[in-house]
Amino acid sequence: MSRPLLRPGTVVRYGGREWTVAGIETSSGSSARIWLSGTEKQDGQDTLAVFGLAELLGDASFAPVGSPPGLRVPQKGLLSTVSEVEQRRAFELERHVREVETGRPAPNGTASVRPEYDPASTTLAQREQAKADELSAQGWADVSRATVRRWRARYHADGVWGLVKKRRSSAQLVRADPRLVEALRALLPVEASRSRSRGWKKRMRGEVQWWLDDHHGEQGRRTVEVPPQSTFNRLLDTVEASLGLKGTVAQRRARAARPAPPFTPTLALRPGEIVMLDSSPLDVLVFLDDGVVGRLELTIAVDVAMGGLWGGLRPAGSKLTDVAVLLAQMMTPMVMRPGWSAALSMASSVVPHERLTGIDERLKDAAARPVIVPETVVVDQGKVFVSPATRAACESLGISLQPVPPANGPAKGHVERSFGSVNSLFCQWLPGYTGSNASERGSKVEQEPLWTAAELRALWEEFLVHWHHRPHAGLRHPLMPKKALSPNQMWAALLPVAGYVPVPLSSDDFV
Structure with a gap:
């Protein structure tokens, strides 16, 4: 389409009205004048106006009717x-x-x-x-x-x-429900009064929903719904940025400098085929047995095939007894504790309890936690895990001990990732949570109502049973690849193939 020329009879738009060019007086440069006649009468009379050429061309509202958009100078x-x-x-x-x-x-x-x-x-x-x-x-x-x-x-x-695509982070605050933004600003630990450690975004989403129910709920009815996790995460990042709570450049670089994963994923097809052990300080402050505030050491074992978790807590660093306790936990059923819900029993789970009870009477009053016999145990180069006593204990039980190369966390990635899950599902909900690093730690963590070591151990044992009821995204059955299974469901699916052999431990074995 060619551009229309300004000549008598050309219809143009100027000042929100359409005009017809009645005449053009050409002279030198911008002193030329144009006569425009209005296409619509005002007060019953024709409208005639005279404009300078420079005045018309400099006005953004002037353009011939039907002409293409004017050329824009690239910014x-x-x-x-x-x-x-x-x-x-x-x-x-x-x-x-x-x-x-x-x-x-x-x-x-x-x-x-x-x-x-x-x-x-x-x-x-x-x-x-x-x-x-x-x-x-x-x-x-x-x-x-x-x-x-x-x-x-x-x-x-x-x-x-x-x-050009533009990020509209500030627009998220404008579009979001003001009550939701109010809840985030009330719960986020601002620098002036940051007494509690910052947890994971999933915990923050649950706390925001509870806050909204308390402040805006009507007679037990929920009036404000928290958006889905992905939308909530974007809004949380925006609010944190507005409060100046985003991580520093050094912290982001530290997160980016992670080791490369192993060349091939670890594969296990039956319970106990590969079990990974590791220990780490628990990110929770407690009252130790001597009344001093401190942290407990957590030693856990993770079964690769079904995601089973076993663990023990002790005040000081891991010792040989912790390894012995873990091996005994894996091969011994957990007895239901007084006060636990009946839903945590093995009889109420998907595990074929009646058939297993006929093989092992210890499972009669057991909690819904798998019982396995480890075949291969993967550990790091910790002094406790590679000690001669640990090797002798594994040899007596027919267990193969496999130490990984030094400074190779990805080689036992399942157990490393489980520590993060323990933090997000267990530690961050407790008083005295210290966070995974100093930037996430509250300023008054020690002043919170801390638990005792014995209370935390009792809660930890109950959490271990809950762990096996929770679906894990990484547990998939070949016949149901789209459904995430819980460790108990995976154990029940593998039992008909792998079988179950009870291994009662005698006093000599524990010694």
Whole structure:
């Protein structure tokens, strides 16, 4: 489409009205004048006005009717703030917008007009739809006629800069429910009164929902729903940034400098085939047996095939007795404790309890925690795990001990990841949670109502049973690959294949 020339009879738009060019007085430079006649009468009389050429051309509302959008000077200063990929995308969108409006991707182009974009035979709505269909066929995601219409509006308003993707973090706060933002600002530990350690985002989502129910619920009815986890995470990041609580550059670099994963994933097909052991200080302050505030040492074992978890807590560093206790825990059923819910018993779980009781009477009053016989135990180079006593104990029980190379955490990634799950599911909900590093630690953690070591051990034993009832995203059965199974469900699925052999331990074995 060629650009219309200003001549007598040309219809133009200026000041929100349509005018007809009545005459043009040419003179030197910008002193030329144009007579415009209004196409609509005012007070029953014709309207005639005289304008200078410079005045008309300098007004953004002046344009010949039916002309293509004016050429926009690329905002090089603004475009230099985005990546080259975003710049190329913006200029490509400009070509698509111009083709929709004029039929040609570039002004004064020599290429022929494609039939689906010919303004002479198609409407603007048809050209918008044709462009949406074309881009969708090329692999563009979520492009509709409304998308093309928004591109046109942004291009008319801001030129090429309007076609650049912009992050609208501040707009999230505007669109979000004010009560939700209020809850986040009330619960986030601001620097001035940061007494409690910051937990994981999943915990924060649950606390926000509880806060909303307490402050805005009506007669036990929930009036404000917390958005899904992904949306909540974005909103939480935005609120944290507004409060100045985002991590430092050094912390982000530390998270990025993680070791590479092993070349192939660890595969186990039966319970006890591969068990990984490790120990780490528990990120919770407690009152020790001597009344001093301190942290306990957690030693855990994880079965790779079914995600089973066993663990023990002690005040000082791990000792040989902790390894012996873990081996005994794996091969001995856990007896139900007084006060536990009946739902935690093995008789109430998916495990074939009656059939197993006929083989092992110890399972009659047992909690729903798997019982396995380890075949291979993977440990690190800790002095306790590679000591001669530990090797002798494993040899007497027919267990193969496999130490991993030094400083190779990914080689026993299952147990390393389980420590993170223990923090998110257990530690961060307790008073005295110290966080995984100093940047996440509250300033008044020691002043919280701390638990005693004995109370924490009792709660830990109950948590171990709950662990085996919770579905794990990494546990999948080949016949049900889309369903996440719990450790108890995986154990029940593997029992018919692997079988169950009771191994009662005598006093000599414990010694």
